[in-house]
Amino acid sequence: MNHAARRRYPPAGAVDVVVIGAGHSGLAMSRCLAELSINHVVLERGEIANSWRRERWDSLKLLTPNWQSRLPSYAYRGADPDGYMSASDVVEFIDGYARLIDAPVRPHTTVTSVVADGGGYRVATDRGDWRCRAVVLASGAHALPAVPAAAAALPKSVATLTPKAYRNPSRLDDGGVLVVGASATGLQLADEIQRSGRRVILAVGEHIRMPRVYRGLDIQWWLDAVGILDERYDEVDDIVRARRVPSPQLVGTPERATLDLNALTERGVELVGRLVGVTDGKAQFSGSLRNHCAMADLKLGRLLDRLDRWAEEHGNDRELGAPERFAATRLDAPPRLCVDLARERIATVIFATGFRPDYSWLHVPVFDHKGRLRHDGGVVAARGLYVLGLNFMRRRKSSFIHGAEDDARELSAHLAATLRLGGGGRVPRSAVG
Amino acid sequence: MNITAIKVDNGVNVEALLSARQALTEAPEAARFTWRATCQWVSGTHSRSVVHGFFGLGTEQSHKTAFRYDADHPEIFAAEDNGATPVEYVLVALASCLTAGIAAVAQNRNIQLRSVKATLEAGMDLQGILGIDSEVRNGFDGIKVVFEIDADATDQEIRALVAQSQRRSAVFDILTNPTNVEVEVR
Numbered sequence: 001m002n003h004a005a006r007r008r009y010p011p012a013g014a015v016d017v018v019v020i021g022a023g024h025s026g027l028a029m030s031r032c033l034a035e036l037s038i039n040h041v042v043l044e045r046g047e048i049a050n051s052w053r054r055e056r057w058d059s060l061k062l063l064t065p066n067w068q069s070r071l072p073s074y075a076y077r078g079a080d081p082d083g084y085m086s087a088s089d090v091v092e093f094i095d096g097y098a099r100l101i102d103a104p105v106r107p108h109t110t111v112t113s114v115v116a117d118g119g120g121y122r123v124a125t126d127r128g129d130w131r132c133r134a135v136v137l138a139s140g141a142h143a144l145p146a147v148p149a150a151a152a153a154l155p156k157s158v159a160t161l162t163p164k165a166y167r168n169p170s171r172l173d174d175g176g177v178l179v180v181g182a183s184a185t186g187l188q189l190a191d192e193i194q195r196s197g198r199r200v201i202l203a204v205g206e207h208i209r210m211p212r213v214y215r216g217l218d219i220q221w222w223l224d225a226v227g228i229l230d231e232r233y234d235e236v237d238d239i240v241r242a243r244r245v246p247s248p249q250l251v252g253t254p255e256r257a258t259l260d261l262n263a264l265t266e267r268g269v270e271l272v273g274r275l276v277g278v279t280d281g282k283a284q285f286s287g288s289l290r291n292h293c294a295m296a297d298l299k300l301g302r303l304l305d306r307l308d309r310w311a312e313e314h315g316n317d318r319e320l321g322a323p324e325r326f327a328a329t330r331l332d333a334p335p336r337l338c339v340d341l342a343r344e345r346i347a348t349v350i351f352a353t354g355f356r357p358d359y360s361w362l363h364v365p366v367f368d369h370k371g372r373l374r375h376d377g378g379v380v381a382a383r384g385l386y387v388l389g390l391n392f393m394r395r396r397k398s399s400f401i402h403g404a405e406d407d408a409r410e411l412s413a414h415l416a417a418t419l420r421l422g423g424g425g426r427v428p429r430s431a432v433g
Numbered sequence: 434m435n436i437t438a439i440k441v442d443n444g445v446n447v448e449a450l451l452s453a454r455q456a457l458t459e460a461p462e463a464a465r466f467t468w469r470a471t472c473q474w475v476s477g478t479h480s481r482s483v484v485h486g487f488f489g490l491g492t493e494q495s496h497k498t499a500f501r502y503d504a505d506h507p508e509i510f511a512a513e514d515n516g517a518t519p520v521e522y523v524l525v526a527l528a529s530c531l532t533a534g535i536a537a538v539a540q541n542r543n544i545q546l547r548s549v550k551a552t553l554e555a556g557m558d559l560q561g562i563l564g565i566d567s568e569v570r571n572g573f574d575g576i577k578v579v580f581e582i583d584a585d586a587t588d589q590e591i592r593a594l595v596a597q598s599q600r601r602s603a604v605f606d607i608l609t610n611p612t613n614v615e616v617e618v619r
Contacts, residue, residue, distance in 0.1 A: 276610045287609035291599040298593050334575055369461065 012128030015041050016419060018121070019136040020114075022048045022105045024071060024094050025389035026138030028404035030103040031072045032412035038419065042103055042138075043125060045110040049094035051140060055164040056087035059192055061252030063184055064400055065218050071097050072405045082218065084252025090401075111139075115363045120384060134384035134415050137373075141390045141399060143358035147351045148180070153278035158341055159348045163189065166350060169196030175347025176200065178283060178339070180275045182207040183246035186352035187259050191251070194269050201339060201346070202264060204289055205274035208248040209296040209329070212258045214307060216321040219250070226310045229397035230406075233377050236392075243392045246354065261293065261329050272335050283339045283346075293329035300326065357390065378411050384418055386411050441585075445540040463490050479505040479515045520573070524553045526604045531578065534598030544590060547583040576608065 017033055019026045022044035033040045047053060062069070067081035074097050085093060098105060106127070113124045114135055123130040145162035154160060159173055163185050169192060176199035179190040186202065194200040210219050223229045236242045251259040261271060273286035304325065311317045339346065359373060366381045368374050374381040377394040388407060389399060397403030457464040466489035472482040485499035503516030517525070528551045539546050555576045561569035582591050599605045 273609070279611075284611050288599070288605070291596055291605075294592070295596045295600065298589060298596060301589055302593075 012125065012130050014131040015039055016132060017041075017134045017136060017415065018043060018123045018130050018132045019138055020111050020123070021045075021138035021140060022098065022103065022107070023051065023138065023140055023389070024049070024097070024401045025140070025404045025408065026136070027094065027097055027101065027103050027105075028071050028408040029136050029138060029388060029412060030105075031101045032408045033415075034101065034103075035072075036412055036416045038412070038416060040104065041130065042105045043109045043111055043123070043130075044105055044107045045139075047107050048098045048105060049091045051142065052087050052090045052094065055142075057163060057166045057189070058168045059188070060087050061085065062090065062401070063247065063250045063252060064220050064402065065252070068220055068224065068400075068402050069093060070402050070405065072408065074100060082256075083254070093401075111361055113361050113363055116382070121364075133419055134386065136411070136415070137357075137359070137362070137380070137385070137387040138389060139357065141357050142355035144356050145351060146354045146356045148275060148353055150275055150278050150283075151349070151351060154283075154349060155278075155281045155341060158346060161348060161350045163350070163352055169193045169198060172198070173347040175345045178203065178275075178341070178346050178349045179352060180349060181205070181246070181352035181354070182249065182261070183352060183354070184248060184250050186350075187249050187261075187264065188251050189350055189352060190264055190269050191259060191267065194264070194267050199270075199344075200264075200268075201270045201272055202261075203272050203275040203283075203285055204261065204292060205286070206292055207246060207261075207296050209260055209300045210248040210250055210258075210303070211260075211324075211326060212250060212253075212256045214304065215311070215323060218256070219248075222307050223396075226307060228306075229395065229400075229403070231396045233392060233394050233398075239392065242396075243390070245392075260326075262327060265330055265332070270336070271331065272339070273337070278341075281340060281342050283341055283349075285335070285337050285339070287335075287337060289335045290331060293331060297328050378407060379414055384415075386415055441540065441543050441545045443536045443540045443544075443546050445537050447537065447540045450537060451541075465489075475503075475515070476513075477505070478510070478512045479503065520555065520557065523573075523608070524555060524576070527576065527578065527602075527608060528553050530602045530604035531580075531595075531598050534602050535580070535582070535594050538594050538597045538601070539584065539586075542590070542594070544594065545585040547585075548581075549583075550581045552579045552581075553577070 016038050017040035019029050019033070019040055019042040022042045026042050026044075027048070030040060030042050044050065061084035064084070065081065066076045066078060066083050066085060069076045069085065076093070097103075109125045109127045111123055111125050115122050115124075117131060120131060120133040121135045123132060123135060145164060147160075147162065151160060161172075166189060172193070177190075177193050178201045179186050179193070180203045182202060182204040190200050190202045212219060214222055220229075233239050233242075249260055251257065257263075265271060271289065273289035273292070275283060276286045277284040304323070308323045311320055341349075357373070359367075364382050364385060366374050366385065373387060373390075375387055375393075378387050378390070380387055387393070388411065389404065391399045393399070394407045394410065395403060398407055466487065468484075468487050470482050470484045472480050474480050480503075482502045482504065483499050484496065484502075486493060486495045488494065502522065504519050504522065505515040506512035506518050507514045532549055532551055535549055536546060553576065555573040557573050558566075558569045560566040561571045580595055582594070584591055584594075586594070
C-alpha cells in the first residue's frame with residue numbers, strides 16, 4: 001500500500017492536519033479525521049507500527065487479552081480471544097487496520113521540526129515540508145528510555161541495556177544480571193533471564209501488583225467492567241502521580257500465570273531496593289524495599305476489595321469464583337543494600353525504568369520547567385496542537401491500544417471545532433492532493 | 434454540608450499544607466530550604482547543639498526559640514551521660530518525622546487519630562566503630578519501628594497511613610538512601 005499511497009498523494013505540500021506517527025494512536029486519529037472528512041496525512045519515520053517491529057524483545061506479549069484489542073471500527077476477530085498478542089501479532093493487527101481504513105500514511109518520512117507558521121504549523125521532514133492547520137503528536141510515549149542518573153557511574157566493564165535493545169537471554173554477556181525496575185517489563189525480563197540459568201538481582205521501587213486472573217476472569221476484564229480503565233484524568237486526585245504509575249506486574253502466557261515478586265523469589269531472583277547510586281563499582285540500593293512492597297500489597301488489597309464490592313452490587317457474585325486474597329510479598333532476609341558488581345560477576349545491567357516521549361523536534365513553546373509537554377487531556381497548550389497515547393492522558397487506558405479510540409474521537413472532535421472556528425491558520429485548498 | 438459529619442481534627446492544618454504544595458509547585462525556587470544546626474563541644478563526649486535559624490520560602494526564617502540538645506554517651510562508655518547518644522537522636526528524628534507524617538496523612542484522609550505510639554530499635558555492632566572488624570559497618574545494621582495506633586479507621590487504612598508517611602518522610606529517605614556528606618575545616 002505504500003507505493004499506492006505515494007502515487008495518490010504528493011510527497012509534501014499543504015493539508016489540514018498532519019498526524020506524526022503511524023502506530024495505533026496515529027491510525028485511530030486518521031480514522032476519526034476521515035470520518036469527519038478532514039484531510040490529513042500520517043507521517044511515519046519507518047513503517048506502520050515501527051516500534052513494534054524493531055524495538056521489542058522476542059518473548060514480549062501484550063498485557064491485555066486479545067478480545068480487548070480494538071480501534072475505531074476495528075476489533076480482534078481471531079480464534080484466541082483470551083490469548084495475548086506477540087509483537088508480530090500487534091504489527092499484523094495494526095497493519096490490517098491501516099489497510100482497512102486506507103490511511104494516508106507516508107512511510108520512511110522523518111519529521112525534523114515543527115514550527116508555528118502563519119497561524120498554523122510547518123512540519124519539516126527529510127522528504128519535504130508540510131504546511132498544515134493542526135498537528136497531532138502520535139509518536140508515542142516510549143521514544144526514549146528514562147535511565148536513572150546512577151547509570152553514568154557504572155563501571156565500563158558492565159554492559160547496559162534498555163528494553164528497546166534487549167532481545168533474549170542468549171544475547172547477554174556471560175555473568176549475572178541486575179534488572180532495575182519492577183514494572184511488567186522488569187519482572188518479565190528478570191524471570192526469563194533467571195530461567196535461562198543466569199543469576200538475577202532485581203532492584204524494586206514503587207510497583208503495582210496484580211494477579212493475572214481474579215475469580216476466574218482476566219484482571220483486565222475486571223478493570224474494564226468496574227470502570228477503572230475509563231477513569232478520567234480530570235476526576236482523579238493527583239493526575240501527576242497517576243501518570244507516573246508504572247505498568248502493573250503482568251505477563252501474557254498461555255497458562256495465564258501470575259508473575260509477582262513472590263514468584264521471582266521462588267525461582268531464585270534476589271530482590272533489592274531501588275537503585276540509588278553507584279560508587280566505586282558498587283551498586284547501592286535503597287532501604288525502602290519493605291515499604292514499597294507493603295504499599296503494593298495494600299494497594300492490591302484495596303483493588304480486590306473494590307472488585308468484590310462491584311461484583312456483589314452487580315449481582316454476578318455467584319457466577320464468579322470465590323474472592324481470593326494473595327500472600328503478602330515475602331522478604332526472607334533483610335535485603336542487601338550494596339552489591340559489588342565486579343566481585344559478584346554482574347556483567348549486565350538492564351534499565352527497565354520507563355520511557356519518555358521525544359519532542360526534540362517540536363519548536364513550539366509548550367513545555368513546562370521540567371521539559372514536559374503542557375496539555376489538558378491531549379489538547380496541547382498551543383492552538384491546533386494535539387497529543388495522543390501518553391500514560392493516563394485522558395483516561396487510565398489512554399496508553400493501551402484499546403484506549404486510543406475514546407481519546408481520538410474526543411480530540412478529533414475538538415480539532416474539528418478548532419478548524420471550523422478558523423484556528424490553525426488557512427491552508428489553500430488547491431494545494432491539497 | 435452534611436451536618437452529621439464528624440469533624441476530624443488531628444491538629445494539622447491540611448488546607449495550609451495543600452495550599453503550600455500548590456504555591457511551591459508554581460514557584461519551585463521557593464521550595465529550596467536549608468536546615469542548620471550548630472554544635473559546641475563541652476567536655477569529653479558531651480556536646481551541645483542548637484537549632485534556631487533556617488532558610489526557606491526565599492528568605493531567612495527562624496524557630497520561635499533556639500532549641501538546645503545535649504548529646505553524650507552513657508556511663509558504661511566511661512562518659513558522664515549528659516544526654517542521649519547521637520545515634521539515639523537519629524531514632525528520635527525518624528520517629529518524629531514518621532509520626533508527623535501519620536498525623537498529616539490521617540488529617541488529609543479524614544481519619545481521626547486517638548493515639549500514636551512508636552517504639553524504635555536499632556542494632557549496632559560496636560566492633561565497627563571500635564575498629565575491631567573492618568567488615569562491620571559503623572552505623573546501624575537495621576532499624577525496626579513498631580507503631581501502635583488507635584484511630585477511627587480499619588487495620589488496612591492504618592497500615593496505608595504508615596506506608597504513606599514513610600513514602601513522604603525526609604528522615605526515612607535520608608536513612609534509606611545515600612547522602613553526600615562534605616565535612617571541611619576552617
